[in-house]
Amino acid sequence: MANLSGEARITPDIDAQRLGNLALEDSSTDGYIFNSQADLEEIKMQRQAIWDLLKYLGTHVLREGINLTKISLPVKVFEPRSFLQRLTDNWAYIDLLEKAVNAADPVERMQYMVAFVIGGLRRQTSTLKPFNPILGETYQGIYCSGWRVFAEQISHHPPISSWQVLDPEGKFQFSGYGNWKASARGNSIKGQQSGLNKVSFSRDGAVIEWELPSLLLRGILWGERSLKYSGTITFRDELNALQCDVTIDGSKQSFVSSLWHGKSGAKKLDQLHGTLRKGGKVVSTVRGSWLTAVEWEEGGLGSSSLRVWDAAKAPVHVPKPVTDPLPSDSRFRQDLHALQEGDQDEAQEWKSRLEHVQRSDAAMRAVGQQAAGL
Template sequence: MAPQVHSNGSIELDHEEEALARLHLDDAHTELRANSSGKGGYRYESPEEVKAMKAQRAAVWQWLKGIGVHMLKDGLSLTNISMPVTLFEPRSWLERMCDNWSYLQLLELAADAKDPVDRLKLVVAFAISGLRQQISFGKPFNPILGETFQGAYPNGTQVYIEQIAHHPPISSWQVYDHDARYHFFGNGTWAASARGNSVKGQQTGANTVRFSHDDAEVSWEMPYLTIRGVLFGERYLKYGGSMRFQDAAHGLTCDVDIDTEGPGFFRSFFRRKKAHAQDAVHGVLRGKDGEELDVLTGSWLSHLEWEKGVCNGKLHTVWDAVKTPVDRAIAEREALPSDCRFRNDLVQLKTGTLDAAQRAKVELEQVQRADRRLRSEGLKRASA
């Protein structure tokens, strides 16, 4: 569809052209690509981060004295143990989840794409680009059962999230496009454990986008992340593993590998292989007969590129960490009483009253444990 030229000389673009104009990324900035060297990962090395890290490590060591440092040897689950409030940022995980979806313009462009292959390419870019938004220094608060978050992105897209289970912790979300072109929904179970000087975590569960144009759905799962240097040494965050994207209605799949290590040490010693590319993203998009349709390259830290491009080759670099506009969800002023922003521990932490925040956090955890016991006893009586 060609742009419509009005009598006053202004040009009206269709949805696809307008979105492409917003991205303007094929002159992609390359400054951040240099980060994919050495050990790789996002490094917490700014003066502000170093200062905060010293204070955080002091709090961690103090906390470990209370629970026993030896517990780290066998691994320690971070989703079912109480941690000091000084380690947290003043947000619940429900609110922080929205950071994953900061490049909604890629979903908008996907919704307007006329080719299912182009659409899948843009969904893949949307999902992987959001990984870089989860590098916040502090730990978010574990949501309380029944806790909610309600917000909207600058373009009017609505987001609703609820904590629907306690053990294991499961969050459910609904994101509604402002023009009803797509519906993004899913359930995520978060697990994280600490062992020695590192933390490893992953959100499992399907992420699904349903497009109103043809009711087709694209689904995927998230990779795992590792934070090293928790107690001492250089601290950095890395993603790794595989992601599979599927569009069953059109027989399309895309398998993406992130920071894969390649062969083992002895095999690599005797058989020379290409050096492992830190933080690299490599994906292959295939059709229903398994034929290769396109290849994705780049880094979750900096950029993503499709060899054949999208929208008839108009765009090859579909995401660039410097140039792509970031959209943040803004909490609704009038929200449910269960909204995470009304938690007393969060309110106290935002005001800087740490002792009051710690007391409030402990009280909420005690109430949740008591409620869990009551539900368990009720189930036992009902089944007796």
């Protein structure tokens, strides 16, 4: 049985210290580059496993692409965690959410929320894939602050996860759902966790909503591996007439942002820019990089800026497992436990068994729904 003990941790982000000491103008030109020794070793192992899989599937995959949520991958490309637990990596800088909860000014609250979400993107730079959750699988965790995490897999095809982060004092409720879509074509993977995220604040009844951007992972089979996000994240607080549009991918920066960064800065794909409006009027401007930092500027160009998130200095928060999990908790999965113990053969065997059970259950549900006229 998997070990359910553990402690909630607040740790420094060692990898971020390498990136976070850079000025925004000196950040990467192609997103996050996987070039550490550990990354390179994992990538070498993954590529061999993927090439073996491609030989099995056929070369048409390279031409036509494939939906990665519907294919059984070898355990060599996985980390010993379920996607439900991996979700919490997005909330590693949860102290920023706490600052948002305690902020009396709605504008300041929105600024912290934007930094909380952007910071979470840089935590998704693992080379390993989490295990796909089984329908009905759950995960429960708790942060040092006492905030509790509840996650559940509510759909198999399409794969949809839902979650809540709750404060025992009732100051807020963070909830959402995600339908993870990923497709491979040639030497890259394009993916997105589509679905609404929202935080409800009891202080004034406000609700802030947003969705995550798409990502592109290059160098799957050969060459340098890199990860970049692109798109616009729109944060909305209808109660206070606030909207913040943050665009990621410096190649698409606006004219105003180019005045900040200069001509060369417009090519930095990890950089972001955006405006916070109240009732349609710009009240603050944001710039930064999802790899390094988020800065807000009040009062237009030339005003002093405030860095609210700095990856080189910000602590990383990791929830600990609860001591009384449901029997459906991710940590009871035999394939995960075997991989944690380093037994890839047993992990692969259990993974195949569980996938067979999922397919059988899905077939029986389809028969039952047809019989019921659904």
